[in-house]
Amino acid sequence: MSEQADSPLSENQLTEVIAEDAPVVDVAQILKIFEAALMTSAEPLSFSELKKLSDAPLETRFVEELLQQLADKYADSGIELNRVASGWRFRARPEMQEYIGRLDPQKPARYSRAVMETLAIIAYRQPVTRGDIEEIRGVVVSTQVLKTLESRAWVESIGTRDSPGKPALYATTQQLLDDLNLRSLSELPALAEMENLLEPNHQETN
Amino acid sequence: MSEQADSPLSENQLTEVIAEDAPVVDVAQILKIFEAALMTSAEPLSFSELKKLSDAPLETRFVEELLQQLADKYADSGIELNRVASGWRFRARPEMQEYIGRLDPQKPARYSRAVMETLAIIAYRQPVTRGDIEEIRGVVVSTQVLKTLESRAWVESIGTRDSPGKPALYATTQQLLDDLNLRSLSELPALAEMENLLEPNHQETN
Amino acid sequence: MSQAELQLIPRALIHGEPLLEMPSDLYIPPDALELVLETFQGPLDLLLYLIRKHNLDVLDIPMAQLTQQYMTYIELMQRNRLELAAEYLLMAAVLIEIKSRMLLPRPPKAGEEEVEDPRAELMRRLLEYEQMKLAAQRLNELPQAGRDFELVQVLIERTVVERLPNVSVDDLRVAWLTLLTRARVNAHHKVRREELSVREQMTRLLRQLRHGEFELFENLFDQAGGVPQLVVTFIAVLELAKETLIEITQTETLGNIYVRTSRLTLE
Numbered sequence: 001m002s003e004q005a006d007s008p009l010s011e012n013q014l015t016e017v018i019a020e021d022a023p024v025v026d027v028a029q030i031l032k033i034f035e036a037a038l039m040t041s042a043e044p045l046s047f048s049e050l051k052k053l054s055d056a057p058l059e060t061r062f063v064e065e066l067l068q069q070l071a072d073k074y075a076d077s078g079i080e081l082n083r084v085a086s087g088w089r090f091r092a093r094p095e096m097q098e099y100i101g102r103l104d105p106q107k108p109a110r111y112s113r114a115v116m117e118t119l120a121i122i123a124y125r126q127p128v129t130r131g132d133i134e135e136i137r138g139v140v141v142s143t144q145v146l147k148t149l150e151s152r153a154w155v156e157s158i159g160t161r162d163s164p165g166k167p168a169l170y171a172t173t174q175q176l177l178d179d180l181n182l183r184s185l186s187e188l189p190a191l192a193e194m195e196n197l198l199e200p201n202h203q204e205t206n
Numbered sequence: 207m208s209e210q211a212d213s214p215l216s217e218n219q220l221t222e223v224i225a226e227d228a229p230v231v232d233v234a235q236i237l238k239i240f241e242a243a244l245m246t247s248a249e250p251l252s253f254s255e256l257k258k259l260s261d262a263p264l265e266t267r268f269v270e271e272l273l274q275q276l277a278d279k280y281a282d283s284g285i286e287l288n289r290v291a292s293g294w295r296f297r298a299r300p301e302m303q304e305y306i307g308r309l310d311p312q313k314p315a316r317y318s319r320a321v322m323e324t325l326a327i328i329a330y331r332q333p334v335t336r337g338d339i340e341e342i343r344g345v346v347v348s349t350q351v352l353k354t355l356e357s358r359a360w361v362e363s364i365g366t367r368d369s370p371g372k373p374a375l376y377a378t379t380q381q382l383l384d385d386l387n388l389r390s391l392s393e394l395p396a397l398a399e400m401e402n403l404l405e406p407n408h409q410e411t412n
Numbered sequence: 413m414s415q416a417e418l419q420l421i422p423r424a425l426i427h428g429e430p431l432l433e434m435p436s437d438l439y440i441p442p443d444a445l446e447l448v449l450e451t452f453q454g455p456l457d458l459l460l461y462l463i464r465k466h467n468l469d470v471l472d473i474p475m476a477q478l479t480q481q482y483m484t485y486i487e488l489m490q491r492n493r494l495e496l497a498a499e500y501l502l503m504a505a506v507l508i509e510i511k512s513r514m515l516l517p518r519p520p521k522a523g524e525e526e527v528e529d530p531r532a533e534l535m536r537r538l539l540e541y542e543q544m545k546l547a548a549q550r551l552n553e554l555p556q557a558g559r560d561f562e563l564v565q566v567l568i569e570r571t572v573v574e575r576l577p578n579v580s581v582d583d584l585r586v587a588w589l590t591l592l593t594r595a596r597v598n599a600h601h602k603v604r605r606e607e608l609s610v611r612e613q614m615t616r617l618l619r620q621l622r623h624g625e626f627e628l629f630e631n632l633f634d635q636a637g638g639v640p641q642l643v644v645t646f647i648a649v650l651e652l653a654k655e656t657l658i659e660i661t662q663t664e665t666l667g668n669i670y671v672r673t674s675r676l677t678l679e
Binding site for chain 3: 242245248285295297298302303317319323325326327329331332333342365367368375377385386388
């Protein structure tokens with residue numbers, strides 16, 4: 001916890017980064033503002049939003065350095081600064097959940113297999129129509145399942161396919177990535193290789 | 207910012223406070239838990255809630271000391287730990303508001319054309335009924351439009367016309383003049399002049 | 413039992429017994445059957461279960477065996493009058509069709525043409541479904557905001573200023589010009605030139621008469637405003653009378669003139 005006391009980048013080091021004729025940045029002050037903004041914002045903050053918080057123009061590289069400094073400050077605490085799809089945000093460390101959960105005995109909903117399979121198909125095969133999802137799952141997809149995902153803002157309709165009936169095309173949102181603490185779709189768990197699935201269970205795993 | 211590195215109460219000092227046969231409290235851990243819980247809770251946390259966060263029983267006096275330590279940790283940051291009627295909570299320091307307010311996605315609001323035209327008609331033709339406005343605009347005037355203007359206290363109904371249906375008569379208010387920085391309605395651009403601003407339809411506006 | 417299989421099986425108690433595995437003789441208590449039906453996501457899921465449970469090769473499905481097992485389930489479910497989704501029956505038809513096609517003697521190879529395995533499409537669908545099923549499981553294992561971790565949300569007290577639109581005199585001018593332009597296009601909307609102060613006086617007078625009582629005519633005039641003001645007010649009174657917004661009465665010749673709003677409904 002002593003890093004922030006002992007080894008922050010000095011102000012000189014940091015101000016070098018910004019344009020010479022720009023107003024001098026009060027690093028300690030801007031760090032406080034970033035901290036307060038990130039902690040109070042309901043949504044992750046993007047670089048462009050963070051830049052708006054400063055009177056002097058800031059370069060992205062400098063903002064990144066400040067964020068790293070802030071992340072280091074919380075390296076040994078109950079919360080952490082993360083970068084996710086739509087920006088930067090603080091979260092409680094997952095290992096705190098066990099305790100925090102005691103304050104609200106209501107357990108958050110776990111989604112049914114129908115919901116999760118539909119989400120997986122949309123995530124890995126997007127954009128897909130309801131028909132595509134039904135084709136893969138082999139059953140009718142209820143409107144309720146899609147509504148659940150849409151009301152969570154995890155999937156959205158991004159247009160229609162140019163085929164009879166103009167079916168809506170579904171895709172996943174940034175919100176899904178944010179909620180899973182991911183930066184991009186490429187960070188989703190890799191799909192199981194089809195070949196591995198092909199292997200019959202000949203070898204008994206007693 | 208260096209207090210938490212240099213002068214936390216030592217574990218020995220703190221554990222003395224709790225009952226001798228109670229499990230030993232991991233002060234660093236419980237501080238992290240308090241921090242995470244206070245940062246993520248929508249409501250202030252009371253002593254009894256904070257005590258629930260610990261596996262070992264904690265005395266109120268000890269919880270208070272821990273909170274003081276946490277408050278000190280944030281003494282030089284963008285947020286602060288406060289005690290309020292129903293417990294403890296973090297909040298952004300008031301001086302941060304000015305900066306964080308910039309993130310509001312609120313764009314300068316604009317009134318719709320319907321609202322502006324209705325206002326213009328009431329201003330220039332008062333007192334008028336809704337029917338009069340509709341006749342001039344050539345379209346139905348929605349209740350919402352009039353409500354918008356009334357809630358702004360820019361127009362008010364000053365009576366009804368003695369005709370079928372007793373339609374309300376609308377006029378502009380002193381508030382409108384104040385907001386437009388005018389002393390009287392006669393300071394509004396003269397209609398006659400304005401008509402000259404318009405090119406006759408057949409003429410070319412080169 | 414493999415890991416994949418474990419995840420397929422409902423974690424439920426049937427008559428106090430955990431339902432971990434289908435009994436090999438396929439006898440399933442009726443209420444458990446209902447649960448099983450709810451547990452399987454459809455015919456593909458049920459088929460996958462049977463294939464994995466019996467260590468069948470997806471690439472070389474013994475159709476007779478699989479079809480027979482599948483049909484046993486379907487019959488059991490029907491016997492118990494469980495409402496079977498149409499997909500299950502459709503799949504039964506598909507299985508039987510594949511099975512019968514495999515029984516037919518293969519036509520002699522005409523040239524290089526390969527005869528497609530009637531099971532190919534089913535195999536493809538089963539594998540694609542299984543891939544997505546596993547993906548769903550892994551997706552569900554990812555820590556989720558609100559379920560597995562909490563987001564930091566520190567209070568900020570905002571001096572809430574509702575930002576109302578600003579309107580300038582110019583905005584009004586633009587609005588009016590738009591109206592004028594339109595009025596010219598639709599010639600029947602006559603927008604007359606008019607002295608604004610008359611209108612202003614009309615509004616002022618109506619406000620003054622709002623109480624609904626008779627008001628002395630003279631009291632309507634503001635002497636301090638000078639002659640132009642008096643004229644404008646007088647025109648306003650006449651205009652209001654013309655629009656039947658006010659009543660003007662005089663009980664005797666040269667007597668006092670009284671003015672009131674015409675049966676105005678007051679708010």
